Amino acid sequence: MAPNAKQITNTRILISKIPEGVAPNKSHFRSITYTEDAPVLKQDEILVKNLIFSLDPYIRHDFPEGKEETSVHGFAIGKIESSNNAKFPVGALVFSPSHWETYTHVHDPQFLNDVTVLDGIVDPKIPLAAYNGVLGVPGFTVWDSLNEIGNLKKGETIYISSAAGTLGQLAGQLAKRKGLRVIGSAGTDEKVAYLKNELGFDAAFNYKTQDKRAALTEAAGEAGLDVYYDLVGDDTTEIVIDLLNPHGRILAVGILSVHQNEEPYAPKNLINILFKQLRYEGYLVFERYENLGKFWEEVTPLVAKGEIKYTDTILKQGVETLGETYVKFLSGAFQGKVNVQVADL
Amino acid sequence: MAPNAKQITNTRILISKIPEGVAPNKSHFRSITYTEDAPVLKQDEILVKNLIFSLDPYIRHDFPEGKEETSVHGFAIGKIESSNNAKFPVGALVFSPSHWETYTHVHDPQFLNDVTVLDGIVDPKIPLAAYNGVLGVPGFTVWDSLNEIGNLKKGETIYISSAAGTLGQLAGQLAKRKGLRVIGSAGTDEKVAYLKNELGFDAAFNYKTQDKRAALTEAAGEAGLDVYYDLVGDDTTEIVIDLLNPHGRILAVGILSVHQNEEPYAPKNLINILFKQLRYEGYLVFERYENLGKFWEEVTPLVAKGEIKYTDTILKQGVETLGETYVKFLSGAFQGKVNVQVADL
Incomplete structure (x- = not known):
């Protein structure tokens, strides 16, 4: 352990290959928790503290094909925990391609490219989770x-x-x-x-x-x-x-x-x-994210005024529940957009 | 018979319903020939002498559904035989929604609308039959x-x-x-x-x-x-x-x-x-014929110069052969565009 290295405790969902023709069930997921050195950030890299995970049907298409267990990709609203990137100051709210875990180290340039700063975009009259759904x-x-x-x-x-x-x-x-x-x-x-x-x-x-x-x-x-x-x-x-x-x-x-x-x-x-x-x-x-700004400009006021309605479910539970909740989500058990809030805002 | 009425001799192909799941064969067609009074033309109506029939796959979808024998719809290059329509002077060459017969009385307003005068459009260096095919x-x-x-x-x-x-x-x-x-x-x-x-x-x-x-x-x-x-x-x-x-x-x-x-x-x-x-x-x-002019403008010179090539078959036979020839055509027996020329140009 390097001297003065900050340590973080991370809970992470792992998944291994699901046999063809089998729907995901809770036995396919495993949760692990361990304390480790915080990652040393290279140029442009960030560490995100995940707050509200977005459960989406397409996530399952990123499940692993091979034998090894891997972490699960999933978008989340998060907060910049530490940063080596001027675009993402510590404390900023972001919409981020994360993993199902407490903290995500975003280092792949393509994923970094998809991190969107929400400060200045979020309308305080609208619940933050809406930025995973109707405004996400x-x-x-x-x-x-x-x-x-x-x-x-x-x-x-x-x-x-x-x-x-x-x-x-x-x-x-x-x-x-x-x-x-x-x-x-x-x-x-x-x-x-x-x-x-x-x-x-x-x-x-x-x-x-x-x-x-x-x-x-x-x-x-x-x-x-x-x-x-x-x-x-x-x-x-x-x-x-x-x-x-x-x-x-x-x-x-x-x-x-x-x-x-x-x-x-x-x-x-x-x-x-x-x-x-x-x-x-x-x-x-x-391929379309360049129009996000126009979308927010047009639709945010309609949501804020209630002219566009939406329903969502916000489950306040730990990261360790994500796999099981995702299985329920795929079966249609919840109403509207489904979010899992894993930390206080 | 009205006094002085002009008479015409018309050979016409008749068809009755083909049972479902059965490909057309020559037994489904019948040819009749008779001499009758030329039709008295109401306002806008024309009588077309058919010259070169265009055999097209879609014709079979107009075959009758009911029990009665009917004549067969099919486009042809023809000549105006008599006319009560200023747009179509006697002797003009036209591309016309005709029937498989020697003379067609075009009276339905929708069909009249689809009659296209070819004089001024036909390039004398290009065989007339091309206007049923590559230029049709x-x-x-x-x-x-x-x-x-x-x-x-x-x-x-x-x-x-x-x-x-x-x-x-x-x-x-x-x-x-x-x-x-x-x-x-x-x-x-x-x-x-x-x-x-x-x-x-x-x-x-x-x-x-x-x-x-x-x-x-x-x-x-x-x-x-x-x-x-x-x-x-x-x-x-x-x-x-x-x-x-x-x-x-x-x-x-x-x-x-x-x-x-x-x-x-x-x-x-x-x-x-x-x-x-x-x-x-x-x-x-x-629904597209309004662009025909632009098409001829662009493609006619390419065909005339041989920069666009085409193959066609011109069968010189009587109207009475059309049914049997159509059956052969559907089976792919001919090369390129298939025309039946039933009268001298």
């Missing part, structure tokens, strides 16, 4: 995908699958503000009621208790569908292709069905992409 | 779809299925002129040689004798694919989705497989539309 990457994903590939037009009809989730809620509200008729589906009657009564969706149905094709056909009505905001990537696509009007669009933004370990569905009616001149397009947020 | 709707389809939804960039790689057909030949040559690397496939070694030796394709393979996935993977090489110009709508789509680079495009323009009565193929890897941010888009020419 999920919110930005929705706003940017609708702008970039949605081509939404007043009077059109949009259908949003998984509409009660973080992305779906915002997509519906943004589409509504652009003058579209908005249809959503969700997996419980409470969520369906929330969509209709709180978020102003024009129609909503429970995809677990109702026949999806019949319910969507009825909700679409004679006007049909113009846009499908696809957050699930399942057999709904085939139903939608039958209901879309000419020049309709499918925005492929989420793949909840894959996260939940479903077999990919192969639609048999793709010929209609030609017959109806449809556009089926995929969106990933990772 | 097929050529325009290619030019306009590549411009409107192709987003072609120099240095990219495009793959064209059914590349030796009218559309494929032009698509490859136009893409080549834009600086793309061009790969094509065709169903005979002669056609493959033509693509490589005459049209300057960078790579081509025989999809009937070679393994499609292996051949396309080799042709794409390390550069991969950026654009798929899809003229067949079969299982090639699934192979292509695996080979496309991020931000790749699939232009769905033709459905030869469906015309040939194949079952629609359901690709199992559409999830990559999201992962690779692909765009899969359909194109139909019918």
